Every structure is written in structure tokens, then in C-alpha cells.
Amino acid sequence: MDKRVVTLVGLIALLSTMWFGGAAPTHQAGPVRATAAPTILGFPAATELEAKTAQAAFNAADKGKPDPAWKGKKFTIAVYSAGQRGAISGPLYFWRNKFTELTGATYDIVEIPFAELREKIYSDFTTSAYKYDVIINCSNWYGDAIANDWIQPIDKYFNEPRMPKWDRASIAPAVANLMKWGEHWYGTNNDHDAQVLYYRRDILSDPKWQAQFKQEMGRDMPVAMDTWEDVLEIAKFFNRKDWNGDGKPDNGISLHLKVGGQGFFHFMALSAPYVVTPYLGQPPTKVTKYHNVYWFDPETMEPLINSPGHVRALETLIALSKAGSPAMWGWSLGEAWADFLSGKSVLVFSWGDVGSLAEDPTQSKIAGKLGARGIPGTKQPYDLEKKQFLNLSKPNMVGNQVGCSWHPVLSKFAKNPDLAYYFMAWQATPPINHWNVYMGWTGVDPGTTYDWFPPAGKATIDEYVAGGYKADDAKSFIGAFTDNFYRYPIFQNYIRIPGTPEMMEVWDVHLSEAVTGQVSPKEALDRTYQDWQKIIDNIGRAKLLKLYQQSIGYTK
């Protein structure tokens, strides 16, 4: 063999080994201790403005009366791994020095990759290791945590003079309910998840594109996007056109559809108006066998997941998935967001993170061009009672609290529960929580009256502008969340019974099978139905039915 060939092969092998070997992921395996990073006013802040506004929030927040006995103590917080400036984990690092300043105590932060988060936490409890005193919890884990008696109620602290006071009445009821189980509070206020529709305000309001749309489609562009059918039409129109002027075809919509990429949350938000219909008497939010239900028949626990409404919604999702980059069938959350933030797609529907990331100049090219609205509806929802699709003159609009709404819960086995609760309450105080909301990088999404603009709330545009927002973007973004939480007539139920994560896991797989064309939408949802039936029978139908009825407020 030619010597040069051998040399070349060797070099390729060496280089590829170096390349592969040197790029191991940097997951945090153990607690991350305080680092000697430079600080401004005691905060590991990126800018002086950030530090000043945080200091103002710190000064304004209620601090209770920290117990001197806490000095020198420490507890441990488990949170999903996003780093020191990442979503949800970032604020824990940011406020740590100030917590020490207040109490003389500190905490370790254990970052766990999202894919392993639940199993690590569940294993910690089942093996009686009890490493974590506070868990930044996903709301759909409550069923398991309560059933296994892993977390403790926090009501006893509410009137304790040592503890900071936080405003429970200010939280959007849909999210506040996620922090409670039965009569008791278990979680403190933090994040408020819901999906809304984001769009490029500059493009959709451009008369040039509106005229072209009319010319091609024979009607005005439905810029209000009240229905998913309107969204689909707009996505299809813009897909593969060079609307951003970079000389390359661009995308209509971006979605994250990879298994494990949280794509099932997309379907959850999209499908709600196709399935959830209001009670025709008063109040419209009353839960009956056929109204305001999405997951199961509240009398038999039979899954509704393969109803014709769900199937039509999945057909819509598949149609939408063809109005964007073909690669998005393999995208996770970050890739879908990046596509929109880098100005390559006109639409995305996702959590509040997109609204705040759009203002971050290091990640976004669309600051000042962002539009947002609540999740669209449909004029043809499926009536579970009449077993037929309806034809409505106005769209059926359904609010959602899709996602985790990450918030701290207190382990029943916490070594220093009072100290740990002090931290939870202090972070939930309105000035600090609101600061976390309007500083987009924290990943804390809006959901309280102090996040909304008047008349729904008491926030000001200036606060958001101080956080780096363009005024019009903030109006649109916060307006979409306010609509979702307060102005939509009915709401999709949140599922958090025991076994929920397992149900989500199989659902995720079957949705992926449908969007990648392996099976039909009906077949995918039939498979989900069968798997859910098995899970329900395995855990115990009667037990789950009772919990489900309680969780959605169903009474005969």
C-alpha cells in the first residue's frame, strides 16, 4: 500500500479520535459549589444594569427574620441541568451569594440532565438516600410524589415570622393549582408554563407579503391567526420562500418533534381546542363526562386520547410539520427555538422562554420584530357527547398550562426543612420572582398579576425595557400570556396522577411514529390508547379514577 495512503489514514484516525474524545458533554454529576467568578454588587451578573435591578429586587423583597441558628448550615437543591446562566438552574446560582448574606447559610446545586432528572430523583427517594432537600419539580410528578409520601406540605410556614411572605393570590389560578394537592400547598411560586404562538410581527404586517398572499390564496392573510387552520395556511405560504432576504429559502414554522424533545407538549397545546368543549350551562368551565375533559372519561378512566378530535389535531400537527425544515422531525427544543430566533421561520409555538430569548442579542436576530398571541382555536371541535364535529361561527378557544411550571418542593426528609423553606419562600417573593421573569435568561415564565400590564396586573413596560425588552415585543409577549391565563373561556386539564410520566413517554414515542410517517395518526393514537389502558390497569384503575376526578374537579 502506498505510504501516503497509510499516513493519511493514520492522520484521519488520530484527528477523529482527538475530535471525538475531546468533546464529551459537560454534564454536572455532583454538587456545584460557589465559584470565584467576578461579581457586581455581590451578584454573578453579566451587566451592571442586571446587578442594579437585582439589588433593587433584593432590597424590596420581604426577608422575614432569618434564624441565627441557620448560620453555617447547608442544604441541597436538585434541578435540571442548564448551567449557571441557564433556564431554571441559572437563578439558583445568581441568588446564592445574597442568600448567604441574609442567612449565613448556603446551598449546593445538583444539576441533573433533563433526560435523567426524574429517574435520579425517584431513585434517590426509593433507595432512601435523600440527598436532595429541595427539588425543582415538574408539576406532572406530583401524583407519584404524593402517593409515595416524598414531599411535605408547606402551609405551616405561611404565618411563621421567620419566613418571607409571598403572594399566593397573585398567581394565575391555573398554575397556583399545580402547586397544591388537595387542600395543601406543596410548592412555592416560581415558573408559569403555557404555550403561546409566536410570529414575526414585521413579516406578517408587511403589505408586500399580505398582497402576495392575497394574490396566491385569493383571500386576505388571516393575520389574527384565530384558528390552527389559519396558522397552517400562513406557515405553508411562507415555507420555502426567501422572506428574510438572505438569498436562501426559509421556513414557515419550527417545531421540536424528536422523541424526548418534548414534542408531545406541542400536541397537547394544539389539540386542546379540538377536544375540550365548554359546558353549555353555567359555568362553562364545569367538568362533565363530555365537557372540559381531555385525558380520560371521568366516569370510567377510559383514555380519550384516540378520539376523532385528537386524531384531527394530530393530522393538523403533521400538516404543520411539513411547512418547515424537514430536519425538524429530528429537532429538540433548542433547535426549534434557534430556527425562529435566528430569523429562519415565521412561526413557532412554545413556552415563555422564546419571548424572553428573542430579546437576547447573543441568541436572537429578531428583537423588536416579535409578535405573540394565545394558542389558536378551531371552529370544528369534536363533541364527545354527540360524537360528531361541530361547525362553530367562532373558534373554540382553550387555555393551557402545558409544561412543567418548574417550582421548588420540600422533601419530607430534608435535613434543615426550615432553612430550605426560607429559601423557597424568599425566591417566591414578588420582587425576586418578577425579576426572574423579566430577565429572560432565567427561563422563569410570567404568570402572576405583577407580571401583567394593567388592567390585568400592575407591571410596567419600563420594567421589561430595563430587562432588555423592546417595548412592543414585551406588550405582545405578556399580552399573549395574559390572554391565555385570564381571557380564554375554558382551560385544558393538567394531568398529574401517578403514572403520568410513563404515559407521556409512550405518547411521545407514538406521536413521533405518526409525524415521521411510520404509522397513521389514528394508529398512533390507538397505540397510545392501548398502552395507557395497560398502565392504568397496572397501577389500579379505581385508585387512578378517584385521583383523576379529584384533580379535575369532577363530581357526578
Next chain:
Amino acid sequence: MKAMAHKEQIKFFFVIPGILWVLIFTIFPLLYSLRLSFFQARLGQDQTFIGMGNFQGAFSDYRFWNSLSITVFFVVVSVSLTVLLGLGLALLFNRPRRGLRFFRSSFVLPIFTAPIALGYLGLTIFHEDVGAVNVALRMLGVVNPPGWFHQVWAARLAITLVDVWQWTSFCFLVLLAGLQNLPEELYEAAQLDTSSGWGIFRHITLPLLAPVLFTVTILRLVETLKVLDIPFSMTSGGPGAATQTYSFYVYLVGLRNFNAGYASALAYILLLIMLFISSFFFNRLRAIYD
């Protein structure tokens, strides 16, 4: 005499930690999981004896069959490619060359990379928009390069190729050692009879190398049957469940969904499959030696 007896006894004392270690960390989990496999044992629930219920359930579980078929594909393709490529490279380097040590060391480096890291690297290399593979294919004029993460067979191929990249070097190393131990005299004698390289390879090298080839193959088979890390980090088992290998499925059932009874049954089925394959190969190996 008494001192001798004491000395004899004390050696058992030093063996006790090892025995305890094996009992606690190997034998006990093995027996406990065997017991669990006959129970309905879920997180937060009382355990109920169900006899062979978990095993019967596996055979009517379409995800069991799906993961098994994916694993068979992975095993066949990955083991064949790694052994063949390893053999080819071993033959290539089984002669004096300048810089041979350097190349040998370089080829071996991938073995030391953690498979989970390889999976994440695979994610970037096979990324459909900006990954090196599709960028190269586009440069070569391929208009629609494969959708490595959303097309069923492309995804399966992608995880297999990453595994092949890592383990070819292991096969190369072992087979090269085997080749270098073959007696030179046989080759010298054979060269007097024939000038056909293929003939020498076919009738001398291959039969003499067969025991090493069998060993490499069985080690690779056992390794690939257990594959989890690469599909876990690279495709999350998708699209759908198209790259959800058997061990991945056991992991999901046991550690994600905490259905310990069913997961134990699935793990024992895999153990039986491995025992069957291993005994088949060892019987063949014994026949070769005999």
C-alpha cells in the same frame, strides 16, 4: 505445626472481603432480580406474585419484539462490520512499516472514548442541517441527504456507524496480536508452493486465526446486545421507537417507569439469549480446538 495451621486459616480471612463483595454486589442482585421477575413490582405499590406473568407479558408486548428486532439488526451489522474492518486493518498493518507503532496507538484510541460521549458527537456529526456528513454529501451533489434522525433506517444506520467507529479498533488490535503470533515458517513454506495471497489467506491465515476471530466475535456480540448509550444520547430511541434497542427498553421500563418486575423479566430474557449465543460459540470454538 499450630503456626502452620493458623497461617492456613488466615488466608481465608483475607479472601472474605472479596467473597462478600461478590455476594453483595453480584449474587444478591442477580437472585433478587430473579425473584422480582415473578412479581408485579412497581414503584409505590405492594409486590404481588404473578408467576410467569411478566414473561408471558413480554411475548405479547409489541415494544419487546420491536426492540429485539432492532437489536438483532444492530448486532448483525455492527459485529460484521467491526470484525471485517478490524481484520482488514490488521492484515494491512501486519508487516513492518515506518511509524507502525504510532498508527497502532492512534487506531486504538476510540476504544477509550465513553459511548455516551460518542453518541453526543454522533449527534453533531449526523445533524441533518449542519452535521459533517450531510454537509459533505451536499458538497458531493446529493440534493436530499438522509434524514439521520427522522428516517427509520437512516437513524438505525447512524447509531450503528458510530458503534462501528468505536469498536473497529478493538477488533483490529486483537486480530493484529493474533496475526503476529502465527508461525512464520508456515508462510515461508506456503510461498514456495503458491504465489496467491488469497490462497495463503484462505488456507493458512484464516484457519489459524479462527480461534481469535471467534473470541473477538463473541465479545462484540455480547457488547452489542447490551447497547444503550449510543441510541440513548444520539436519537433518544427515535424516530418513534425505531432505534430503541433492547437494553434501552429495559432501561425505560425499569428506571424511567419504575416497573421493576417487568424490567427484571426482560433482563433475564436477554441473559438467556446471551447464554444461548455464548454457548453456541464456545461449542464451535471447542470443536475448532479439538
